[in-house]
Amino acid sequence: MRVDQSSQHPSLSIFIRIDSASPADVTMLQSPVLIIGAGTWGASTALHLARRGYTNVTVLDAYQQPSAISAGNDVNKIVSFTDQCKADPPAEDDPNFVNKTFFAALTKGFQHDPVFKPYFHNVGNITSAFSPGGLKHIGRRDRGSGIVELNDTEDFRKAFPSGILTGPLPGWKGYWKKTGAGWVHARNALVSAITEAQRLGVTFIGGDPEGKVVRLLFSSSNGSQDVIGAETADGKQHLASKVILAAGANADQFLDFKKQLRPTAWTLAHIRMSPEEAKAYRNLPVLFNADQGFFMEPDEDKHELKICDEHPGYCNWIVSPDGERRSVPFARHQIPLESAERIRGLLKATMPQLADRPFSFARICWCADTVDRNFLIDYHPDYPSLLLAVGASGRGFAHIPSIGGFIVDRLEGKMNQRIADAVRWRPEQAVDRDWDDTQNRFGGDYKVMDFQKVKGWTNIQES
């Protein structure tokens, strides 16, 4: 099998030729691969497998595509390219090699891959904060050419069309990356990846019971164990040579992750605007505040403005009989009332003209944080055919064009060693895990919150 020579890194390649595949490669390409989860990372992985010539790939998801609970099923997500929008991989000796490689790959994907390019909006991104910790975190250092410092309310207002940022933005400071940053229409990009993977032959089975995985299937012989497939809620056993677990926050329920994953949720709401308003609010830069939340322009189809309040996240703590607690995800298309208040607080600070509008939609949205918030892409040490593709740590959507390539690199044993080290199975980091660690996030009460303690929820009737 030959990788397209125009690519310096296998993960960055789009077109693969299988005409020259060896018999061993052909066997590998034809052997069944099962992906659990058709969310952001599962869809990206399916696409990259198909592009590399794999002909027997099945993706199982508990929901019809696009999954209603996928963290990626959303009107928009923030994306930022590498400095100077460079898509070439960094030098091997670059101290920030791993991060830069991931970002070079996503930059290339959104710039050139026809599956993703149409959904990226290069409107710029303002990163801001007002607390001492938040300001330190966003690091308003010199970020190269094209980055503008915003030091007071007037600076922020000038970055927007007039009449939009009418709020006081008290104490806000930030920087404005004018290009190579913006947002992606997340749901459309996710559907685009799934559609292209299907066109290339991948089978998607979505819905409960056919696609809902209830357990992994294990084999054991001569003292060695392995994972050989998964069983769905209809009782069907899906056998495979390789199983890729990409079930996001729900991955934790299939396997003992030794505390490496903490399912954590964030909150979002929509406001429906009129077509005229949506037009007036078009092409806004993304406005992210590490202490209070973020928004970008309303979506074109339904004219809905999505607003997220920023905070260290909610867990859903369930205490087991041995006294250990575990955060267990659940789906809800409502948000805690306290979160709704915070969202209105963000609007009061920025666009008070919208602060009292009814919400047309809201949901909680789950991710899984690792201890160091690096991804976890590795074979399980005890099950040689089980590849884990998890731990997106609340920042994994931007990688949709390219993360699947890295996951397939790992599957094929050709991931760059420095990347493999960073994303390895690493339970040693989680031995004494502080479940309440804010993991470098700010906002809210500057504490991880507990859904069990929430007093009330919104009651939004979706239209």
Ligand code: FAD
């Ligand atoms: P998911 O996309 O959640 O996919 C998991 C899939 O597994 C789902 O489709 C689900 O249906 C399926 N599944 C679950 N249980 C089962 C089962 N039993 N059987 C079969 N399938 C199952 N990232 C960014 O880069 N930029 C942003 O601006 C950004 N904003 C965010 C805002 C919010 C509010 C949240 C919550 C996250 C945000 N993220 C952002 C993070 C990003 O969305 C996630 O990191 C990414 O989508 C995770 O992808 P995933 O494939 O691991 O999980």
Ligand code: FSA
């Ligand atoms: O710049 C970004 O990639 C923002 S990710 C958006 C977000 O809501 C976070 O702000 C939050 O802390 C969590 O990681 C979920 O995603």
